[in-house]
């Protein structure tokens with residue numbers, strides 16, 4: 001859990017509290033948060049031990065919705081936007097935590113791969129970043145694509161754009177409000193492809209801006 005600036009997608013630039021849920025079975029080979037994949041009780045520890053981490057590790061803690069809000073207050077977080085990411089946050093039913101956050105005046109956002117049903121408050125901003133044909137072998141759910149406020153598709157080669165076209169075709173006339181392409185791992189060729197495709201299709205470019213400015 002940390003406070004920073006949302007670096008990706010339509011909400012880029014918004015100060016945000018990030019809550020990174022542990023566990024992901026999807027297995028993207030280029031994932032930038034591989035330390036979140038393992039969900040093993042051997043790594044279960046205290047909130048303080050996790051919040052004070054100075055290096056990435058599999059250590060995680062468990063807490064109730066109410067305790068989460070207490071931690072925000074204790075740490076003096078000022079942001080009013082909470083991004084729930086992971087790992088794969090939609091392994092969990094996020095209805096109660098997002099509802100509590102909205103009741104307390106926060107806005108919320110979920111970052112998800114589209115491989116699990118999205119269960120959350122109706123006003124939660126849902127970012128689906130579809131993961132097609134990854135090692136975990138999990139299909140993208142049409143229900144997740146339909147719930148998405150934005151689709152933020154990771155791209156490195158034309159094949160990835162073609163995969164996105166196939167997903168969008170499933171939605172027919174009910175296209176998402178925002179479509180972003182996000183170059184994988186800041187590679188130059190990926191960035192060039194994303195720029196050219198965004199201009200040609202009138203889509204948005206999503207750079208991982210936090211990586212360019214050296215913040216979390």
Ligand SMILES: C[S@@+](CC[C@H](N)C(=O)[O-])C[C@H]1O[C@@H](n2cnc3c(N)ncnc32)[C@H](O)[C@@H]1O
Nearest residue numbers: 030031032033086087088111112113129184185
């Ligand atoms: C680490 S994932 C966690 C949330 C969820 N599992 C998902 O994939 O959307 C958060 C975001 O980072 C993106 N991401 C991860 N590794 C990346 C990389 N090497 N280059 C670009 N984007 C990456 C994902 O596509 C996703 O949009």
Ligand SMILES: Nc1nc2[nH]cc(C(=O)O)c2c(=O)[nH]1
Nearest residue numbers: 005006007008085111210216
């Ligand atoms: N600053 C910042 N913005 C982000 N947007 C999505 C992220 C994620 O890992 O889900 C992320 C992240 O890790 N850091």
Ligand code: SF4
Nearest residue numbers: 024026027028031113
């Ligand atoms: S789905 Fe998200 S967290 Fe899981 S491996 Fe892929 S990018 Fe990483």
Ligand SMILES: [Mg+2]
Nearest residue numbers: 032033085216
């Ligand atoms: Mg990230």
